[in-house]
Amino acid sequence: MIDLKSNFIGIQTPNPFWLASAPPTDKAYNINRAFEAGWGGVMWKTLGEAGPPIVNVSGPRYGAWHGKDRTLMGLNNIELITDRSLDINLQEIIQVKKDWPDRGVVVSLMVPCEEQSWKDILMQVEDTGADGIELNFGCPHGMSERGMGAAVGQVPDYVEMVTAWCKQYSQLPVIVKLTPNISDIRTSARAAVRGGADAVSMINTINSVMGVDIDTMRVSPTVGEQGAHGGYCGPAVKPIAMHMVSEVARDAECGGIPISAIGGVSNWRDAAEFMALGATNVQVCTAVMTYGFRIVEDMIDGLSRCLADRNMASVDDLIAAAVPTVTDWAKLDLNYVVKAQIDQDSCIKCGRCHIVCEDTSHQAISTQINGERGFEVIDKECVGCNLCVNVCPVEDCISLRQLQAGEMDERTGLPVSGDYRNWSQHPNNPMRVAGE
Amino acid sequence: MNTTKSSNKTQDGIVSQRLSEASCQQHFSDLHQPLTKYGALVEADRCYYCYDAPCQTACPTGINVPSFIGMISQHNNHGAAGKILTENIMGGTCARACPVETLCEQACVRNHEDDGPVRIGMLQRYATDQASQDQVSFFTRAEPTGHSVAVVGAGPAGLACAHAMAVLGHDVVIYEAQAKAGGLNEYGLAAYKMVDDFAQKEVDMILSIGGIEIRHGVRIGTNLSLADLQARHEAVFIGTGLGQSRRLNLADEQAHGVENAIEYIHDLRQTERLSDLPVGRKVLVIGGGMTAIDIAAQSKLLGAEEVTIAYRRGQEHMNASDHEQAFALENGIRLVFWAQPIKLEVQSNALVGVEFASTQGDNFTLSADVVFKAIGQTLLPLEGNLSLTSGRIEVDTEQRCSVDGVWAGGDCIAGGEDLAVSAVQDGKVAAKSMHQWLVCGQNQTRQSEV
Structure with a gap:
């Protein structure tokens, strides 16, 4: 078993599994339970400035998107930042940090976009002994209507400005939490870098409407007779989050800024994927809100074995391991040719590969083998699109076979070239760069 | 039925009230508990929505199985029932009585996997029951043609x-x-x-x-x-x-205790009180089809002590499916193969046993007070x-x-x-x-x- 100890911008934790700033990290009670279960660190639920407490709705705060077997695929929420007083939160942070010196405690913050507001709260947080601060520039509901959260995160200049204030008025490491509700996340990440951020965390929740009750013709869930958009998270958002993480990880202007990844991390495999795409650690919320804190045990065991199986000495070996493989479409090798092949022994003859290829793709799968029901790839038509692989209900029944250099591609009637050639070099590209 | 229902004891071994009415009612309750809404959704989700689906081809009425199951998973039970009844107006009965294990469910591609076929029959029942409960009608009579x-x-x-x-x-x-x-x-x-x-x-x-x-x-x-x-x-x-039930063509076929399975089931289905039915102590069934299984199982459930099905050929030749055979065995019924009845043993005009010729060895006799003929009809x-x-x-x-x-x-x-x-x-x-x-x-x- 490999030790999972993690170093995130100088914050040492026994593992890279953190709880995201969210309902599970709102109180010392929950956080003590999380640390007892084995979590490496927590992002304390966002604190606001001193004054009258935040008021949440007393109706439903969450809505869910379920798979057909009621697997919770996505969750949305309209909960605001902590609705407990600043003083109580600060007192609890002091105690928790004392009780759990080996764990990470970072405090999430959101105050009005005024220098003095940030200055005030930064000093108070620094006195708690917390390991760092996370700037909540992502919350897409409620607080954004008051000029905070995503309202800041969507304006790169504000991101840079507030980040700079925080660096100016605090000794603590500053993590900027990015909103995905923006056209290109790199612009916000770059702004954070310019402001001096020590790390970025992403993604915050995605604007979402969960559904409509078509019996009452009301958006759902409803608070009273109306509903409002919320922030979407959970397994459903993972591919979106991974894209954003990888874009920042490979962005030169971001300069390799450490990333704390958030977005549908439910198990060690998800964590490993995010880390391979450049994240130093991961933050979890929906999965613990679905199953409880105990899932971290399985995550620790799984990731440790994952590293051992791959001859990795520590999580550092995993971080960004796959980043060099992420590129732009224009760099993809157009001479790479694959054909689908169906393993007849494991084929159950459901015919779905055929019908999707026939109706929606390239008419490259036939329905008869020796006069009987059976499905075979027609190499002459197959473009290797992978759709049949994706829709096949049997894992590994359909695979893609790479044509070797010199082998005839029956579709084009040409032998496969062994040379790498991308679009920028392609003769059909009028903009091609000669000799590149 | 050549028995008197009012009599508690019509013959030594053939009596009514073998079991209490409550026990009978319990034994004759629904063979399969219908699917719950959640159960139906989970089961429907197992359907792969096959192209040119083998289950549809296997259905004699050609019900578009993937389509109706897809409708169930989209919470459109009435639509599903409509799909079923359009092809098979008795979709409700067929959902209960079809030997699905030799029809649609046998063809299900899920049989190639470990977890068995989609329970098409149960889903069909779920959809048709819902429509029936909600009294949905799917058909409109055209203008009268005068024909x-x-x-x-x-x-x-x-x-x-x-x-x-x-x-x-x-x-x-x-x-x-x-x-x-x-x-x-x-x-x-x-x-x-x-x-x-x-x-x-x-x-x-x-x-x-x-x-x-x-x-x-x-x-x-x-x-x-x-x-x-x-x-x-x-x-x-x-x-x-x-x-008309087929005869054994043996002497003494009119003896007391020699019954046609079909006629007994006819009475069973119409009786007000199952416990009033006369039931043998030792029941022998001649035949190898579904009727043989049905009469054997129902005799057992009515309280017969020993029930044996004797079939003239081997297990693999039985018309009753493996599933039906397994059902019989689960109900404590003995199956005897390669047994050709050659003589009814009768004393005082009442059956006491049947002698069989066996292709596998010597002739043998099984004692019985009732023998049911389930060898088909003409x-x-x-x-x-x-x-x-x-x-x-x-x-x-x-x-x-x-x-x-x-x-x-x-x-x-x-x-x-x-x-x-x-x-x-x-x-x-x-x-x-x-x-x-x-x-x-x-x-x-x-x-x-x-």
């Missing part, structure tokens, strides 16, 4: 034909020998497959289309002739089923000039008989499969052909003869 057709027999074939013809606007008169409609659904299927008077509920649903009149107590060949029907109606559909004699093949009515692919203007389907035809679902398909196919014949002119020559 009048006769249907002989209100079983699955006859009712399917009658319903399809009524939908098309024709007037239908069904001539039925029994007091109730439904045929074997009402009188023949095992009671635990058809609880809560389902057969009659289904009949009511079918008749609700309008335009169908049923005349009970009329039996073709007895108090009704084909010629009469042809005189009264423009077209005739025969769906009489098979009326067509009751029909007058008229209908051609028969192997003793059953000969039909073409459109269910047309050798006599113009007469169609037939269900168990009474040559090649009939003794399945409700096949009978329904026969009725459906016949109706299409009859409609063409009525609408396009009765003198039109058969296409196959052109």
Whole structure:
């Protein structure tokens, strides 16, 4: 078993599994339970400035998107930042940090976009002994209507400005939490870098409407007779989050800024994927809100074995391991040719590969083998699109076979070239760069 | 039934009240608990929505199984029921009584995996039950055409034909020998497959289309002739089923304790109190089909101490599916193979045992106070000039008989499969052909003869 100890911008934790700033990290009670279960660190639920407490709705705060077997695929929420007083939160942070010196405690913050507001709260947080601060520039509901959260995160200049204030008025490491509700996340990440951020965390929740009750013709869930958009998270958002993480990880202007990844991390495999795409650690919320804190045990065991199986000495070996493989479409090798092949022994003859290829793709799968029901790839038509692989209900029944250099591609009637050639070099590209 | 129900003790081994009525009711409750909403959604989700689905091909009525299951998973149970009933008006009975393990579920591609086929029958029941509960109607009768057709027999074939013809606007008169409609659904299927008077509920649903009149107590060949029907109606559909149980052709077949399985089940299905039925202590069933399993299981459930099915050939030759055989074994029924009955052992005109010749060894005798004959049935004699093949009515692919203007389907035809679902398909196919014949002119020559 490999030790999972993690170093995130100088914050040492026994593992890279953190709880995201969210309902599970709102109180010392929950956080003590999380640390007892084995979590490496927590992002304390966002604190606001001193004054009258935040008021949440007393109706439903969450809505869910379920798979057909009621697997919770996505969750949305309209909960605001902590609705407990600043003083109580600060007192609890002091105690928790004392009780759990080996764990990470970072405090999430959101105050009005005024220098003095940030200055005030930064000093108070620094006195708690917390390991760092996370700037909540992502919350897409409620607080954004008051000029905070995503309202800041969507304006790169504000991101840079507030980040700079925080660096100016605090000794603590500053993590900027990015909103995905923006056209290109790199612009916000770059702004954070310019402001001096020590790390970025992403993604915050995605604007979402969960559904409509078509019996009452009301958006759902409803608070009273109306509903409002919320922030979407959970397994459903993972591919979106991974894209954003990888874009920042490979962005030169971001300069390799450490990333704390958030977005549908439910198990060690998800964590490993995010880390391979450049994240130093991961933050979890929906999965613990679905199953409880105990899932971290399985995550620790799984990731440790994952590293051992791959001859990795520590999580550092995993971080960004796959980043060099992420590129732009224009760099993809157009001479790479694959054909689908169906393993007849494991084929159950459901015919779905055929019908999707026939109706929606390239008419490259036939329905008869020796006069009987059976499905075979027609190499002459197959473009290797992978759709049949994706829709096949049997894992590994359909695979893609790479044509070797010199082998005839029956579709084009040409032998496969062994040379790498991308679009920028392609003769059909009028903009091609000669000799590149 | 040659017993007296009022008597507690009709013969040493054959008595009523073997079990309390409460026990009987418990034993004869629904064989399979219907799926709950959640159970149905989970099961529906298992369907791969196959292209050119093998289950649909395997269904004699061609129900679009992936489509109706997909509708269930989209919470459109009424749509699902509509899909089912459009192809098979007796989708409810078939969901309960079809040997799905040899039809749709056998064809399910999920059989290639570890977790077994999608439970298509149970899903079909779920959808049709929902629609029935909600009293949804799926059919509208066309404007009356003025054409009048006769249907002989209100079983699955006859009712399917009658319903399809009524939908098309024709007037239908069904001539039925029994007091109730439904045929074997009402009188023949095992009671635990058809609880809560389902057969009659289904009949009511079918008749609700309008335009169908049923005349009970009329039996073709007895108090009704084909010629009469042809005189009264423009077209005739025969769906009489098979009326007559096959005999063993052994001496003493009239002895007390020698019973026809079909007749006993007929009484069982109609009785008010199951515990009043006379039940043997040692029951022997001769046969290898579904009826043999049904009578054996029901005897056991009524309290028979020992029940044995003796079949003249091997296990693999039984018409009863593996599933049915397993069901028998689970109910404590013994199966004996390669046993050909050669002598009924009778004392004082009452059965005491049956001697068998075995192809596997010496002859042997099994003691029994009741022997049920479940070796099939034959067509009751029909007058008229209908051609028969192997003793059953000969039909073409459109269910047309050798006599113009007469169609037939269900168990009474040559090649009939003794399945409700096949009978329904026969009725459906016949109706299409009859409609063409009525609408396009009765003198039109058969296409196959052109």
